[in-house]
Amino acid sequence: MRIIQLNEIESLLTEIDLMPAIESGFVSYSEGQAVVPPVGELLLDRGEVHIKYGFIESQPYYVVKIASGFYGNAEFGLPTGSGLMLLFCQKTGQLKCILLDEGHLTDVRTAIAGAIAAKHLAPTNVFRIGIVGTGIQARAQLQYLEGITNCRDVLVWGRSQDKLADYVKYFSNDNLPSFQIETTLEIADIQNQCNLIVTTTPSKQPLLTADHLLSGTHITAVGSDIPDKQELDSKILGKSDLVCADSISQCQVRGEISHALRNQDIELDELVELGNVISGQAQSRTTEDQVTIADLTGVAVQDIQIASAVFESAERLNS
Amino acid sequence: MRIIQLNEIESLLTEIDLMPAIESGFVSYSEGQAVVPPVGELLLDRGEVHIKYGFIESQPYYVVKIASGFYGNAEFGLPTGSGLMLLFCQKTGQLKCILLDEGHLTDVRTAIAGAIAAKHLAPTNVFRIGIVGTGIQARAQLQYLEGITNCRDVLVWGRSQDKLADYVKYFSNDNLPSFQIETTLEIADIQNQCNLIVTTTPSKQPLLTADHLLSGTHITAVGSDIPDKQELDSKILGKSDLVCADSISQCQVRGEISHALRNQDIELDELVELGNVISGQAQSRTTEDQVTIADLTGVAVQDIQIASAVFESAERLNS
Incomplete structure (x- = not known):
């Protein structure tokens, strides 16, 4: 052993x-x-x-x-x-x-799942990456996006200027991918400016709202892994063109999808599963202007x- | 660490x-x-x-x-x-x-739970201990009964003469409690001769039947810990005076009690829980001639x- x-x-x-x-x-x-x-x-x-x-x-x-x-x-x-x-x-x-x-x-495999979701669902032309949160997962998600997109322009949202400064400083390390990182305390900036968004917080109140989502945006939500956590207003899922779960059975009780199902913003039979998107069994994004969501609760x-x-x-x- | x-x-x-x-x-x-x-x-x-x-x-x-x-x-x-x-x-x-x-x-804590069940439920006068099975748990259960009863007369049932011989040989070790152990290939001998019985097998078919159970017998069943294992004919539970679960909620889906409930041999509200018997919150055996059952699924x-x-x-x- x-x-x-x-x-x-x-x-x-x-x-x-x-x-x-x-x-x-x-x-x-x-x-x-x-x-x-x-x-x-x-x-x-x-x-x-x-x-x-x-x-x-x-x-x-x-x-x-x-x-x-x-x-x-x-x-x-x-x-x-x-x-x-x-x-x-x-x-x-x-x-x-x-x-x-x-x-x-767990941090690494979660970040890799985020990269996989972006690889299969994000628009071809990512012009700005939005990261919600400043913690370990917020860092790991961005790191693993390096190989998925050529975009190096990043906006990070956090609750405190100190934590945002730490985030920027972390990526100044020469061993890490080189991104141009700006920061904001206004969550609306993320959805107004970014078309590949990753949410990574343990928030129990929705952070992103259904207003002003840019055409073609892909959002990967990784923060909500228990029933009472929620990062996205469930109306976002209702308005999106494709909602992808890492596990449809698990997302019925955990994560963003569980809230959207409960609020009747989406129906169970609209969901696709990440493994089926990867294998081609399920349809991925079909046009550049669709809004797509990946809800990753961890499998x-x-x-x-x-x-x-x-x-x-x-x-x-x-x- | x-x-x-x-x-x-x-x-x-x-x-x-x-x-x-x-x-x-x-x-x-x-x-x-x-x-x-x-x-x-x-x-x-x-x-x-x-x-x-x-x-x-x-x-x-x-x-x-x-x-x-x-x-x-x-x-x-x-x-x-x-x-x-x-x-x-x-x-x-x-x-x-x-x-x-x-x-x-796990072996030790299961054997100790068996000893605890016997301490609180067995008749005062145990004249012969019956062990069903010859494996590790069959050995551990008997070992830990040493401090619970003065009875040293034991009958062991197994499916093969070789395994029974191994069992007897195991207890010939001077470091182990000294019991007089006889063996049998006939399961009926156990219930015909013993008034403290411990069943320890992974059997999927009932071994002990509801016939010829001696007055005052206590049976501790430890072998059945998943839904499809069963050592006791569920009619034994129906005929007994007291059925004690280590966990009432768990025993509804696992162990002997789950079969007896499904067969309507017992009702849920007849069950007592071991912790309540220990603390005196629930009634234990009240007379020497009652038949009592402890179903231990492991908590x-x-x-x-x-x-x-x-x-x-x-x-x-x-x-």
């Missing part, structure tokens, strides 16, 4: 092309080849814990991922997110690997694929 | 009195002070995986336990059961401890209590 620490995981990640693995995970999921039970959840006084688990039938492992968000951790000098992934053998149940990623692999196939890829990479290096 | 291997766990267990901790866990559960979501489950081609998780509000940790049973593992020279427990801080979500117990703590409070006790013991030793 192998235990892989965070620093080793970070080093291994630089060697692996995860995008095809995670795309293939979404396709397996949408084709019914993955067993992914409903997310386990613990709601505590100071935080929340998600347990995602499952397997893809044709593959050697099953994965259990525990990820937590404790939003008051800053007062203890600790990061908000934490967690680990466990990889077991499908044939014998033996534990093969503990990935002590402290939530990092265990992403965890299965990233954990397997990191473990197998470690095995190759040490064999 | 501490990682505790199986050999260290075994050594720590000899120093800890787990029975009061697990009794108190059942009481907290029945008093509504524990958050224990429904069990997560993966059913694979060759095995099954259970994920149990939760926390007791007044305590410092939450626990996630992954336990598996792969019944064909013998052909690979591997044990059937496997698993680990993870202990996290309720305040910050930080991982405090990985208990690499390979399923051993995460047991895992929380055993994991916390082992971790805290390790912390004390190494502080």
Whole structure:
């Protein structure tokens, strides 16, 4: 049994092309080849814990991922997110690997899912990227968009000037993709100026409204992963031309789609699933002026694929 | 973060009195002070995986336990059961401890729950203990009954003479409690001769029938933990005077009680819960001639209590 620490995981990640693995995970999921039970959840006084688990039938492992968000951790000098992934053998149940990623692999696989959504749904001509939020996921989403679009013009919205300054400073690092980043405290600027928007906050009140959405905009919403979080006015989903879920069954109870269904802004049978868009089973955007939405609540196939890829990479290096 | 291997766990267990901790866990559960979501489950081609998780509000940790049973593992020279427990801080979500117990703590906490059920429900005068099954749990259940009853006369049922011989040989070890053990291939002998019976098999067909149950018998059923396993003819529950569940909500979908409810042999409002029997909130056996049943499907409070006790013991030793 192998235990892989965070620093080793970070080093291994630089060697692996995860995008095809995670795309293939979404396709397996949408084709019914993955067993992914409903997310386990613990709601505590100071935080929340998600347990995602499952397997893809044709593959050697099953994965259990525990990820937590404790939003008051800053007062203890600790990061908000934490967690680990466990990889077991499908044939014998033996534990093969503990990935002590402290939530990092969740950040990465979520960012890659955002990039995949943009790859398949965003307009060809992205003239400005809008990022809603300034945290780790706001950073990771932009990083992974580098390979998806040539656009380097970015507008970031946050609640505080300090956090926006930190965000800009973070991307001044020479090892990171080079973007021209402007900042704003006015959320309306995002929808007035950007046609590829990624929302990354744990907001419980809608941030983006259905007014003034630019023609051709694609929005990827990754912040809302539990039933009471919401970043988009559900009327946005009602007005859009295509609403894509990472998991239709999961999005019925979690995320932006759950609110829009409850408010009757959209109907269940209008939804498409990301894996089917990737495989071509479902129609993607057909014109440049359509408004498209991807609601990403996080599916265990992403965890299965990233954990397997990191473990197998470690095995190759040490064999 | 501490990682505790199986050999260290075994050594720590000899120093800890787990029975009061697990009794108190059942009481907290029945008093509504524990958050224990429904069990997560993966059913694979060759095995099954259970994920149990939760926390007791007044305590410092939450626990996630992954336990598996792969019944064909013998052909690979591997044990059937496997698993680990993870202990996290309720305040910050930080991982405090990985208990690499390979399923051993599940065996122990299940055996202790059996002993607790016998302590509170068995007749005062146990004249013969009947064990159904010859596996690890059949051994552990008998071991932990040592402190509960003075009876040392045991009859064990199994499907093969070899496995029965192994069972007897196992208890010839001087470090184990001294029992006089006889064996049988006839299941009816168990119910004809024993008044404290523990069933420990993964049978999918009832083994014990409702005929010839001795007056005053107590049966603890621990083998059936998924919906399609069943060790007792559900008429036994119908004919008994008291049916006790470790978790009434869980036993409605898993274990012996689920079958008896479905067959209308018992009604939901007849059930009592183990934690309430322990605390005196619910009536236990009132006469020596009553037939009582405890259906133990396994509740995460047991895992929380055993994991916390082992971790805290390790912390004390190494502080």
